[in-house]
Amino acid sequence: xxxxxxxxxxxxxxxxxxxxxxxxxxxxxxxxxxxxxxxxxxxxxxxxxxxxxxxxxxxxxxxxxxxxxxxxxxxxxxxxxxxxxxxxxxxxxxxxxxxxxxxxxxxxxxxxxxxxxxxxxxxxxxxxxxxxxxxxxxxxxxxxxxxxxxxxxxxxxxxxxxxxxxxxxxxxxxxxxxxxxxxxxxxxxxxxxxxxxxxxxxxxxxxxxxxxxxxxxxxxxxxxxxxxxxxxxxxxxxxxxxxxxxxxxxxxxxxxxxxxxxxxxxxxxxxxxxxxxxxxxxxxxxxxxxxxxxxxxxxxxxxxxxxxxxxxxxxxxxxxxxxxxxxxxxxxxxxxxxxxxxxxxxxxxxxxxxxxxxxxxxxxxxxxxxxxxxxxxxxxxxxxxxxxxxxxxxxxxxxxxxxxxxxxxxxxxxxxxxxxxxxxxxxxxxxxxxxxxxxxxxxxxxxxxxxxxxxxxxxxxxxxxxxxxxxxxxxxxxxxxxxxxxxxxxxxxxxxxxxxxxxxxxxxxxxxxxxxxxxxxxxxxxxxxxxxxxxxxxxxxxxxxxxxxxxxxxxxxxxxxxxxxxxxxxxxxxxxxxxxxxxxxxxxxxxxxxxxxxxxxxxxxxxxxxxxxxxxxxxxxxxxxxxxxxxxxxxxx
Ligand SMILES: O=P(O)(O)OC[C@H]1O[C@](O)(CO)[C@@H](O)[C@@H]1O
Numbered sequence: 306x307x308x309x310x311x312x313x314x315x316x317x318x319x320x321x322x323x324x325x326x327x328x329x330x331x332x333x334x335x336x337x338x339x340x341x342x343x344x345x346x347x348x349x350x351x352x353x354x355x356x357x358x359x360x361x362x363x364x365x366x367x368x369x370x371x372x373x374x375x376x377x378x379x380x381x382x383x384x385x386x387x388x389x390x391x392x393x394x395x396x397x398x399x400x401x402x403x404x405x406x407x408x409x410x411x412x413x414x415x416x417x418x419x420x421x422x423x424x425x426x427x428x429x430x431x432x433x434x435x436x437x438x439x440x441x442x443x444x445x446x447x448x449x450x451x452x453x454x455x456x457x458x459x460x461x462x463x464x465x466x467x468x469x470x471x472x473x474x475x476x477x478x479x480x481x482x483x484x485x486x487x488x489x490x491x492x493x494x495x496x497x498x499x500x501x502x503x504x505x506x507x508x509x510x511x512x513x514x515x516x517x518x519x520x521x522x523x524x525x526x527x528x529x530x531x532x533x534x535x536x537x538x539x540x541x542x543x544x545x546x547x548x549x550x551x552x553x554x555x556x557x558x559x560x561x562x563x564x565x566x567x568x569x570x571x572x573x574x575x576x577x578x579x580x581x582x583x584x585x586x587x588x589x590x591x592x593x594x595x596x597x598x599x600x601x602x603x604x605x606x607x608x609x610x611x612x613x614x615x616x617x618x619x620x621x622x623x624x625x626x627x628x629x630x631x632x633x634x635x636x637x638x639x640x641x642x643x644x645x646x647x648x649x650x651x652x653x654x655x656x657x658x659x660x661x662x663x664x665x666x667x668x669x670x671x672x673x674x675x676x677x678x679x680x681x682x683x684x685x686x687x688x689x690x691x692x693x694x695x696x697x698x699x700x701x702x703x704x705x706x707x708x709x710x711x712x713x714x715x716x717x718x719x720x721x722x723x724x725x726x727x728x729x730x731x732x733x734x735x736x737x738x739x740x741x742x743x744x745x746x747x748x749x750x751x752x753x754x755x756x757x758x759x760x761x762x763x764x765x766x767x768x769x770x771x772x773x774x775x776x777x778x779x780x781x782x783x784x785x786x787x788x789x790x791x792x793x794x795x796x797x798x799x800x801x802x803x804x805x806x807x808x809x810x811x812x813x814x815x816x817x818x819x820x821x822x823x824x825x826x827x828x829x830x831x832x833x834x835x836x837x838x839x840x841x842x843x844x845x846x847x848x849x850x851x852x853x854x855x856x857x858x859x860x861x862x863x864x865x866x867x868x869x870x871x872x873x874x875x876x877x878x879x880x881x882x883x884x885x886x887x888x889x890x891x892x893x894x895x896x897x898x899x900x901x902x903x904x905x906x907x908x909x910x911x912x913x914x915x916x917x918x919x920x921x922x923x924x925x926x927x928x929x930x931x932x933x934x935x936x937x938x939x940x941x942x
C-alpha cells in the first residue's frame with residue numbers, strides 16, 4: 306500500500322497478542338452449584354437437552370424455553386417472593402474476594418500491543434458451560450475462516466462479507482479486490498491531504514479552503530463517522546464535521562443554519578451504500594436547495610460515497626460532483642467504518658486513519674486464534690451467550706467511562722441489533738433472536754438509570770469501557786490531596802461494578818490505555834468479530850436486515866395514500882363553493898374505507914403544516930373535522 310504523508314500518517318505494526326497467565330489455582334465460579342434444583346436444570350443439565358451435545362448450529366430448545374419463566378418474573382406482583390422467580394444466573398455468583406481475584410487473573414485477556422484488556426470474571430459462566438460451548442466455538446471459528454476466505458456468508462443476498470479485508474487487504478480473496486481496497490485508500494488519503502492542504506478548495510469562499518464537512522447519511526452511513534468524530538476529532542480539526550442523519554426538516558434546517566455563511570466552505574459528503582435511501586436523498590435535496598438559495602454551485606462542493614452505478618453515483622457523475630468514492634457490495638453498512646464511509650470523514654478531520662486500520666487489523670489477528678480463552682471476540686460472545694441464555698433474554702448495557710466514547714453504545718446498537726435481531730435462523734426456524742443494546746456513559750448514567758440496574762428489574766448485563774489515561778501527560782492536578790478528577794471517574798466505575806456485582810448483576814470490563822485511533826479501530830474490530838461469532842453460535846445470518854424493509858415499504862404506502870388524499874381534497878377544494886370533507890368521506894372517495902385512521906393522521910399532519918385547512922371541528926375529536934385545501938390546483942383536476 307502506498308504510504309501517504311499528512312493526514313494519513315502511515316504506521317507499521319507487528320502483532321503479538323498475549324494473555325496474562327497465572328500460577329494461581331483456578332477457581333471459577335460455581336454458580337450452578339448453589340442454584341435450586343430446578344434452576345440448575347435450566348442451566349446445566351445437558352442430558353435434559355437433546356440438542357445440547359450436538360449444539361452446532363442452533364440454540365438449545367431448553368434455553369428457548371426460558372422465555373416464559375422470565376416473563377413471569379417481569380410480571381410478578383409486588384408481593385410475590387422474588388426468590389421464586391429470579392432467573393437462575395442472578396443467584397450463586399462467586400462472592401469470596403480471593404476466589405474472585407483468582408477468577409479475575411485466570412480469565413483476564415490482554416492484548417499487549419494494543420494495550421487492551423478484557424475482564425470477563427464478573428460474568429458467572431461455569432467451567433461446564435465453557436466446555437459445552439467449545440465445539441460450537443470451533444464451528445464458528447471455521448465459519449469465520451470461510452467468511453474471510455470469501456465464502457457467501459450472507460446467503461440471502463448472495464454476498465461475500467469482507468469488512469475484515471479493508472484493514473488487511475492482502476486477505477482479500479482476489480487480486481482485483483485487493484487492488485480496489487488499496488486504490489480507494491490511496492484516493493481517500495490523497496483527497497483528504499489535498500482538501501486539508503488547500504489544494505482542493507471551494508470556488509467562492511472567502512476562507513479560501515474548506516472549513517466544514519456536512520455529512521448526509523443514515524444508519525451505517527452515519528453512526529460510525531459520528532462515533533469516530535466524537536471519539537477522535539482534535540479540539541480544532543482542520544475541518545469540523547456535522548451530520549444530517551434524518552429526514553426531519555427541523556433538524557436539517559438547524560444544521561444548515563448553524564453553518565451560516567460557512568456553507569460556502571462546506572464539503573458535503575453524501576453517504577449511502579444503496580444510493581437510494583429516502584432519508585439521505587431528502588437530506589441531499591434540502592442541502593442542494595440551500596446551496597441554490599445561497600447562490601452556490603453544489604457540484605463543486607459535493608462528494609458521494611456509494612456503490613458504483615447506484616442512483617446516487619449516477620447523480621454525482623452526471624452533475625459532475627467534486628469527487629466520488631466507492632462502497633463495496635461486500636461491505637455492509639453497519640460494518641463500513643473502515644471503508645470510505647468512515648475513513649474519508651475521519652481523514653478530513655485530521656484523524657490518523659492508518660492507525661485506525663492498524664488497530665483493527667491487530668484486533669482481527671487476535672480474534673483468529675481458535676483458543677477461546679485467548680480470543681477476545683470469542684470471550685465476549687461467550688459472555689453474551691451465558692448472560693442472555695443465547696436468546697437475548699438480557700439486555701447489554703454499554704457504559705464507557707469517557708465522554709469521548711459517548712456514541713459507542715449508539716454505534717453498537719446498530720451493529721449488534723441490526724445484525725442479531727432476526728426472526729428466522731439459517732435453517733428457517735422461527736427464533737426471534739436478538740440482543741438489546743443501550744447506554745450512554747459513566748459516571749453520568751449513575752445519576753439517571755443505574756438505580757434501576759442496581760435494584761430494579763434484573764434484565765441486563767453491563768459492559769464497562771474503561772480508559773486508563775485520564776488526560777494527556779502533564780495536565781493532571783489534584784483537586785483534593787492525593788485525588789484527581791480522573792480518580793473520581795475511576796472510583797465511580799469500580800464502585801458501580803462492585804455494587805452491581807454484589808447484587809448479582811453481571812458485567813464485562815473492556816479496558817484501553819487511551820482513546821486513540823488505534824484503540825478505537827481495535828474496539829470496532831472487537832465488536833464486529835464478536836457479533837460475527839455470536840451470530841454463528843446462534844445460527845443466524847448477521848449480515849442482512851430483512852426486517853427494515855417492512856417499515857420502509859409501509860412508509861412508501863403512506864406517502865402513496867397521501868397523494869390520493871391530496872387528489873380527492875383538491876377535487877373537493879376546486880368546487881364552488883368549496884366542499885370540506887370528513888376523513889370518512891375522503892376514505893370513501895379514495896376507495897379505502899379501511900385506511901380511515903391513516904387518512905385522519907395524514908390530514909391532521911397536513912393541517913399542522915398549513916397545507917390543509919380545518920373548516921370544522923378539532924383534531925382532538927377526529928370524527929368532527931372537515932378539511933379542505935387552501936388552494937385549488939386546477940391543473941391537477
Ligand atoms: O447506506 P444506505 O444504503 O443509505 O443505508 C443506510 C442504512 O439503512 C439500512 O439499510 C437499513 O436501516 C442499514 O443497514 C444501513 O446502514
